Amino acid sequence: MSAGGARITPYRDGPLLIRGTFTLADQDGNDIAFRGQTVALCRCGRSRQKPFCDGMHKATNWRAASAAQDPHAATQDTASRFVRERDSTPG
Amino acid sequence: MPVLPTPRGPLSATVLTALRGAPGSLPAGTDVPTPGDALADDDLHLALYACYELHYRGFDGVDERWEWDPGLVALRATLEAVFEHGLHAALDGWTPPAADDTTMDLALRAIADADDSPSLSRHLERHGTLEEFKQVVIHRSAYQLKEADPHSWAIPRLAGGPKAALIEIQADEYGGGDPARMHARLFADTMEELGLDPAYGAYVDALPGATLATVNLMSMFGLHRRHRGAIVGHLALFEMTSSIPNRRYATALRRLGVRAPRATEFYDEHVTADAVHENVAAVDLAGGLVRQEPALKDDILFGARALVELEGRWATMLLEAWAAQQPTLRSTPRAEAVAA
Numbered sequence: 129m130s131a132g133g134a135r136i137t138p139y140r141d142g143p144l145l146i147r148g149t150f151t152l153a154d155q156d157g158n159d160i161a162f163r164g165q166t167v168a169l170c171r172c173g174r175s176r177q178k179p180f181c182d183g184m185h186k187a188t189n190w191r192a193a194s195a196a197q198d199p200h201a202a203t204q205d206t207a208s209r210f211v212r213e214r215d216s217t218p219g
Numbered sequence: 220m221p222v223l224p225t226p227r228g229p230l231s232a233t234v235l236t237a238l239r240g241a242p243g244s245l246p247a248g249t250d251v252p253t254p255g256d257a258l259a260d261d262d263l264h265l266a267l268y269a270c271y272e273l274h275y276r277g278f279d280g281v282d283e284r285w286e287w288d289p290g291l292v293a294l295r296a297t298l299e300a301v302f303e304h305g306l307h308a309a310l311d312g313w314t315p316p317a318a319d320d321t322t323m324d325l326a327l328r329a330i331a332d333a334d335d336s337p338s339l340s341r342h343l344e345r346h347g348t349l350e351e352f353k354q355v356v357i358h359r360s361a362y363q364l365k366e367a368d369p370h371s372w373a374i375p376r377l378a379g380g381p382k383a384a385l386i387e388i389q390a391d392e393y394g395g396g397d398p399a400r401m402h403a404r405l406f407a408d409t410m411e412e413l414g415l416d417p418a419y420g421a422y423v424d425a426l427p428g429a430t431l432a433t434v435n436l437m438s439m440f441g442l443h444r445r446h447r448g449a450i451v452g453h454l455a456l457f458e459m460t461s462s463i464p465n466r467r468y469a470t471a472l473r474r475l476g477v478r479a480p481r482a483t484e485f486y487d488e489h490v491t492a493d494a495v496h497e498n499v500a501a502v503d504l505a506g507g508l509v510r511q512e513p514a515l516k517d518d519i520l521f522g523a524r525a526l527v528e529l530e531g532r533w534a535t536m537l538l539e540a541w542a543a544q545q546p547t548l549r550s551t552p553r554a555e556a557v558a559a
Contacts, residue, residue, distance in 0.1 A: 168498065186462075
């Protein structure tokens with residue numbers, strides 16, 4: 129843990145975990161309350177308790193690596209997913 | 220302090236009768252026959268449960284020296300051998316998924332995903348009655364009133380990263396220093412709101428062997444250093460299969476008109492808490508332990524798979540009994556009071 133700072137870890141196929149010293153606030157500057165020393169923030173967009181993770185990524189079989197994605201190394205899989213998303217864009 | 224439960228057969232009678240007397244008085248050479256179902260036998264699992272409880276809260280009027288009485292520990296080892304053999308027999312043909320320290324989360328997830336047991340939480344969310352919900356709470360009380368304790372046995376057996384990960388989870392389970400926020404306390408609050416007795420051990424006589432087996436599983440894994448991998452895997456899978464079911468239990472209570480925050484807080488708390496814990500448990504605890512001790516990989520996955528097996532059998536027992544309009548709890552004055 130870096131001294132005095134926060135450590136943010138994207139867990140594979142799961143949320144962002146934040147440990148250390150940090151504040152969580154909305155865009156208007158209001159504190160967002162949480163319990164415990166560590167919070168899990170939604171990364172898949174399906175949580176019903178945003179910004180927190182509620183485990184819904186498992187129900188939707190959401191996948192993402194823990195390491196940073198390389199935008200120049202799109203796999204066949206992510207490329208085809210991108211096409212599907214474009215196809216389903218309303219309008 | 221809990222009272223000694225009532226015997227259900229020769230094994231539990233031997234143990235419970237001895238516990239009323241002085242340590243050292245257990246007759247040697249107790250015959251332990253192989254039961255028809257070593258994962259659900261009432262007599263076997265009550266006897267084992269009583270042996271394990273001496274390591275937790277004990278029993279009213281029982282000499283505390285029984286905890287390490289050589290005769291009782293020897294009998295307990297025989298009971299455990301029967302239980303453990305039953306587990307391996309039930310999982311005969313199962314092969315642990317391939318994994319290394321960087322992919323334990325994926326292997327554990329594969330075990331969870333392969334679970335085809337019926338979903339108790341989905342039934343309660345959509346169709347369950349308040350009586351069914353109360354029964355589940357009573358079944359769960361044997362573990363939930365000592366939530367996290369069986370996994371705490373692993374703490375002194377771990378070191379470094381995996382130990383820090385386990386403590387990160389357990390500190391949260393124990394309320395982060397606030398006794399009112401301890402998960403076992405939150406469960407007791409739920410019991411009170413539902414009109415149930417939150418006293419530790421109050422319902423043991425009502426719990427069938429299949430329910431006691433789910434608790435004995437974690438006590439056995441937790442109390443043996445050789446099972447440190449299994450207790451870690453048990454905790455990891457427990458946490459990984461918790462958030463969504465707990466949201467369903469909370470939804471069920473609200474649908475059934477139980478809306479007091481004190482009644483639902485236990486379940487609401489677990490949705491976001493276990494969304495943290497599952498990642499810590501699978502990656503930092505289980506993966507970290509394999510990094511230190513690669514030979515434990517299959518033990519960790521066995522612990523996870525054993526949890527799935529016993530939880531699946533337990534859920535199936537409840538759902539089938541309800542479908543047949545049969546009781547899920549053993550008949551005791553207390554259980555009858557709940558049903559009425």
